[in-house]
Amino acid sequence: MATVKLLSDDELSGEARAVFDDIRKVRKSDVVNNFWRALAHDPKTLRRTWESIKEVMAPGALDPKVKEMLYVAVSIAHGCSYCIHSHTAAARAKGMSEAEYGELLAIVGMAAETNRLVTALGVPVDEAFLADRAE
Numbered sequence: 001m002a003t004v005k006l007l008s009d010d011e012l013s014g015e016a017r018a019v020f021d022d023i024r025k026v027r028k029s030d031v032v033n034n035f036w037r038a039l040a041h042d043p044k045t046l047r048r049t050w051e052s053i054k055e056v057m058a059p060g061a062l063d064p065k066v067k068e069m070l071y072v073a074v075s076i077a078h079g080c081s082y083c084i085h086s087h088t089a090a091a092r093a094k095g096m097s098e099a100e101y102g103e104l105l106a107i108v109g110m111a112a113e114t115n116r117l118v119t120a121l122g123v124p125v126d127e128a129f130l131a132d133r134a135e
Contacts, residue, residue: 068090
């Protein structure tokens with residue numbers, strides 16, 4: 001359950017309305033997700049977050065589908081149900097197959113398990129793996 005009211009289009013400030021207009025334009029959709037509707041209470045945070053996500057999730061060195069899959073993995077690690085659902089839908093819309101989703105979940109699960117084992121055992125990093133020693 002939301003801790004703030006999800007604002008309807010009729011309840012938006014002018015600044016928030018401008019961000020919603022850009023969301024619709026960039027996504028080529030009339031739908032504005034609940035996340036943005038909650039953030040609309042604070043138009044500065046709404047705008048900053050929207051501008052950042054546009055930049056980070058834009059095509060770049062990583063394929064847009066891969067970016068969405070990474071977002072899913074981080075969202076699983078952080079336990080964000082909303083982001084797991086929204087970015088899984090986005091990854092599927094960008095072509096993620098069920099086989100890719102299965103492998104993603106297997107990797108997330110394996111990484112979570114081995115991360116905890118290494119942490120519990122206090123295993124030191126092998127010298128060959130140290131970033132400042134990589135060639």
